[in-house]
Amino acid sequence: MMNKNNQGRRHFLKLGIIGSFTLATAGTLIPFFSRQLANPAPNYKVLRAHDIDFFHCITPVIVGLGKYQPHSDMETFFKALDDKLGYLTDSIKHQLQQIIDLFTAPATKGLLTGKFNGNWQTFDYENVEQLWGNWQTSRWSVLQQASSAISQLVLIVWYSLAEHWPAINYPGPLFTEQLVTRPNNF
Amino acid sequence: MSSVIKDIYTTDAARQWAIFDALKTSPKNRDFDVIIIGTGAGGGFTADILSKAGLSVALIESGPLQSSNDFNMNEQQAYQSLYQEGGSRTTEDGAISVLQGRAVGGTTVINWTSCFRTPPQTLTYWQDQFGLAELDSTTMSSWFDYVEQRLGILPWQGQPNRNNAILQSGCQRLGYSSNIIARNVRGCWNLGFCGTGCPTNAKQSMLVSTLPQALERGASLIYNCEAHKILWQDDQVTGVECHPANGDHQSSRFKLHARHVVLAAGAIGSPAILLRSSIPDPHQRIGRRTFLHPVSASFALFEEAVEGFYGAPQSIYSDHFQWPADQQIGYKLEVPPLQPMLATGLLKGFGQQHRQLMQQLPYLQCTIALHRDGFHPQSPGGQVKLRADGSPVLNYPTTQYLWDGVKQSLTTMARIQFAAGARSVIPSHSGAQLKKSLQATLQQLNQLNWQPHQALLGSAHVMGGCGMSAKPESGVVNHWGEHFFLENLSVIDGSCFPTSIGANPQLSIYALACRQAAHLSAKLGKPITLIDNDKTTQASERQGFALTQSI
């Protein structure tokens, strides 16, 4: 974990084209939501319980599934997301967690969403969809960058999973029988 | 699970090679003639030539050693393990996604195999602006010949896949010039998975060409090994301080020594090492003028299947807009492969519209424009800096000049796509919608906000940051790639370009690397003859000698 004192400056959170994430968080907001839990959820390397709740709600909206999905249907996705986050540098990982804290801590979540009661899972799909759309073009660059970056991250991890390929009519690579081999794992 | 392809790194010959995984072990011999940092386009050819000349060489590579058995056409695995920062590198403000490789073989392991000679206009610009008179087209052409032969670089013989064919037909209908791309492949299966590592060894990346040659001649390769600093005193480099790429850096550091050090860690990587080493930089040139060929993307839906996920990813290009008469930024038109992760990464937006587009993935065509940065005062490029932990980050401000170019290129791409029969077109922009006519598309392009994070900007071509120049005031190295202030340090990779190339850069890097490495061998007392140029000089020298004798 990064030292809190490092957070005074403007920080940027980013993930590239293959997991794009970019964010400038206003340092002044950080202390308000640093109270959140830092430990990964059981069986996860990076994702914390409230990260999972947040992604459970936001992912169907970003992917455009039209309705929330049962938790059990999302588990492969959470695992793949967790894996992906494991490859990020520590500072970027920490910044991602901070922005999720910003979105989920009661006070800041209330300010951002207009709903102070309940967690994200109690929000209507349509409301979240509208909120997310507004954030993408928000004048506040933190929201714009965070929502665009989280969208990119979610979409990339979603479509990395073979179980989601039939829905986009992607047949998968050719000649797998001949060419997919046991890795050397040097 | 049995492969029809022989993995070069599991052969009996390979078992004899001096390959070390720094996470497990390190070489006993720590003294070499030359240490090369980085095993990509620049490092690969340098190692090949220096070892051929008879010099002892050590290669240091921060990425893993993966080879054909590991390359299973799996996007997720490949991006996470073979790309810098797990595929998530961006510029400092996150506005531009930057794809770069990190593996034995460098970015050549995951590149798309397009080969272009350095445009003569670029070389002329370097002569005029940076005094690089030695790098004229005639001199360079022998080196291009040499590399083209070496890597089997030929115009693509197969049919372009439909993603490429659409670019071609749109250009033809509009009277825009277009041409076939030359590729560094031998026996290509036309799979389309160059970007995840070639499973058939057809791609002539450094992994299967120059590096095995160098290893066969006794070069040492230390992978999963990060070069932290160059060790130097007065005007001399003495070696390199390294550590395993993961884990406890402080306690596991070790030093290698050499008569000469070649920096080939790529753009961003090479300047980062110089910055970490506090190399003399009185004119503050290190890391500056780093270029990206910033990319914009336009998607189009077609009635017939496009299947951009299969087939040679790039086989057609257009340079029609590359060298405009006015001062606007020029751009090259190409197409990307469209496997699901890359396609979704290039497509901005979210929700229902995004979903509907992705559901039609087989019918999606994507054209990209690579903007030629670094040729105009309003295109000064970016600057590589170090984060607190010593890792590099590129600050690359997006100028109005670039946004004007992006709007222009998206206009051109939409024109081409509609001319080729597109049903609808959408620029990669979070505020954009699919439009059914050219007019509506152009209107939309006028209305959208052109600023970071809303419009897609990406890069797969990082160049510069240790630029060549005739003078230390405007560069880091001379035209041989020799550092201005440290005698036995060279930079031989994409970082030494003083501007972007204005074409996909690998062939420019290969050819220049061969020229620089041949020069370096001679300087280290082991001259080597590789090209006709040399032959002609040497032949004429010999002839001169013979003539004198006969007189």
Ligand SMILES: Cc1cc2nc3c(=O)[nH]c(=O)nc-3n(C[C@H](O)[C@H](O)[C@H](O)COP(=O)(O)OP(=O)(O)OC[C@H]3O[C@@H](n4cnc5c(N)ncnc54)[C@H](O)[C@@H]3O)c2cc1C
């Ligand atoms: C997806 C993609 C597609 C591309 N397609 C094409 C194409 O079709 N045609 C084309 O011409 N170009 C293409 N390129 C670009 C081209 O491959 C690169 O420009 C070229 O390989 C750069 O060569 P280089 O020697 O400068 O660096 P690289 O090839 O990137 O090699 C540098 C190596 O140094 C290592 N390194 C960095 N820092 C350190 C350190 N501190 N210690 C040890 N090792 C270090 C890196 O891990 C890397 O392996 C593509 C790039 C990408 C990302």
